[in-house]
Amino acid sequence: MKYIKLWLVILFMGLLETVSAQITFFEGTFEDAVAKAKKEKKYLFIDFYADWCEPCKQMAKKIFTLPEVGEYFNKNFVCCQLNAEAPENKTLVQKYKVNALPTLLFLNVKGEILLSINGAKESATLLHEAKVVMGEVLSFEKLYEKVKKEKKNLDLRQELLLQAPAFIGTQEGYNREKWVIRIGSLFDSYVADKTLDKMVNPEDFALLVMFHQQKDKNDPIFDALVRNYQGYVEQVGKTDVNRYIISLYNGYIISLCRNGKAEYKQELERLNGDLNQIYGAIPFGELTAFEAVNFLADGYYNLYRKNLDVFFENMNKYFQGASATLTVNNYTGPVEDLFSLYQGNIPENAYLKVIPWLEKALSFPRMSVQLRSRVLCLLGDCLKQTGDSVKAKQCYNQAFIVSAEIEDKQLMVQLQKMIQSRLSTL
Template sequence: MKKVFYLLVFLVGTLGNLSAQMVLFEGTFEEAEEKAKEEKKDLFVDFYADWCGPCKAMASEVFTRPEVGEYFNAHFICLQVNVEAKENANLAKTYRVIALPTMVFIRSGKELRRIEGVKAPEAFIKEAKIALGEELSFDQLYDKFKKDKKNFELQQQLLLDAPVFMSSLQGYDREKWASRIESLFPDYLKNKKLENMVNEQDFTILSMYHSQVSKQDPIFDFVVAHFNEYAQIVGKEQVSGYLIGLNNSYIIQLCKKGDLAYKDRLGRVNRDLKEVYSGITFGSLSVLDAITLLSDATYYLYKQDERKFFENMDKYLAGMGDKAELEDYTQSLEDLSVAYNGNLSKTAYTKSIVWITKALEKEMSPQLRTRLLMMMGQCFQSIDNKEKAKQAYNQAFLVSAEISDKMQMKQIQETIQQCLLGL
């Protein structure tokens, strides 16, 4: 088994109320300009193409949101321009449309600001406010901060806005801003002090910029000590998710290094972290038992003790029972393949077949089902059961026909055919 396939989860935003969505002007660019002049508004132009997936995503998932419609309808005449239409060629050239989607804010024929690529609703509205001068751009905010470096509000806003700003940069610009932003968080933390950071904005900053735990970790310990306060402000689930993610990642990191200090860290689950973990369940297992089994399994896996790895995982999955999720199986398969670089024993291949069979009982995308069936074929092939391998590959080929991305479907089917030829 040389490859482990990954599940991509796409989060699709809910559509807004049609009556509150962005109103799109029906007419030419010149007519839209005249309409904007009459209503004393600015012009928003969405340059798109019918084949452009991100353009469709903006139109269906962002333009339709009530909050977007409310703001844009009040401040702009909104127009969509198909760049593939011959009559729009000069307009696309005038506004330098070289990537799609390109969205331009215009006042009296002059560009105020542009957006390239997909933006989330909140970020999209923010871009519009920057175009109108209602908010500062990231560059302007940073220039203001340089003149007033003790201003916590400016530092806070820069840290909150940085991820979205950085996502739009490439090359030298990205490197330049990355080095500037890198020093902001420790300075902010040092000057403002943790005791003054029990609020929603600063929790967001901590969760964005403090993403790894160390043995002596004052930030992690502070949030744990003030768990109930943070939970009241931003919600228990969000605070628990942040702390559990950090703690579990640190435990697994220690396990992979063969550091038995992970056992000391596990002890905190029933002590100061008990309330943090109280919202999750593991079938018939206690939280501590479940996390201990997973941790021990990982420790033995990276010690190349296959028997103890499977022993702990079997206990975990048995305790989970019907509550075992798809990811419980796929993550175990991934860990196994990575630890052994895809070169498993026949016992491991046989065990993997059992896990794949269980995983296939769950709901999943055609892509993942296809890839799990391919993995099953590889496992059967590795234990010299060519007939079962052939069945798995053939089933994978049939399921792959349900994949909507036809290019991806074709590539996968070609790989399956190569696997069948190799039997």
């Protein structure tokens, strides 16, 4: 019995820790929260939300519940959640110009805004802004001024660049454009001054991912990544490094194909050279990496030249050879691209050819409800065009049922209206 009681005590304490490891929001009026802040000599953190606001719900569910967020905010702020649509908060909404949700405000006890954040943010960004308010770290603007004065301080420049995307995301209009240009120039000078071979570390890898998102024809950054591949794998991890290199390379190949540049063939020779250390380890079923990527590239090159017979021939060779390793996106991507190229009205003989791809995509058990709804609609469109109105109706009805599970209610309503419109034409 003694041990049971001890176990219950431990369990209860664990539950208390779980409850306290999140932001504790003050239950009361705004005026009461201000009074509490004055008494405890703290600033206020205000979360303006609405019941229908999906980003608000995600912040409440995934960010405010994090232990590191709860611990810091409970220690330094009186936290208060206010429904922006509640009548009693109308004056506050007008006073603080709450035009977007969520709106997150840091206030002093006089009710003056210390810092304002529009829209949902990740935990790191929210914590950083809170620390700026508390004077524990420099604001982005002040850090930028410090960087300009200490031009040889690469560590300081690195710190600023790491913070830049989150800061730029809070800017609008001219200010946003101004900071994009400034930070782009700062990144270029940082790479030049530090040199690429000395950037083999997690922080600089993060900067490359942030600021170098497209491969160029003669790309020193991409070549340095490949040259220092093993070092990056040791410092960052194989999964993240492979994902980044492959996204750059595949994106470049697709851009060449899309623009009708046959030099993609020459570029693909790297798969048998320095890129083999990356692509050679990727499973492509019965195909080699070189064969698989060539089928894909040839397919897309001919798609954008509107040589659809060659497009379908190459894609089917790819699907057949690599079928065991493919994901749902491998099947849906080419269909989406085809419909996009033809603005939704693909040639009549193409509908029958994409139906097996869509049916294969639907066979995957794990798929977001939004994507499944979209694929069912596309399949319904294809079946309708081939004259099979019975199966088309079944697809549209199934899409309507699936779409009801979409969390974003506004998106759900829009999609269901579109589905009903399609059903009305059968």
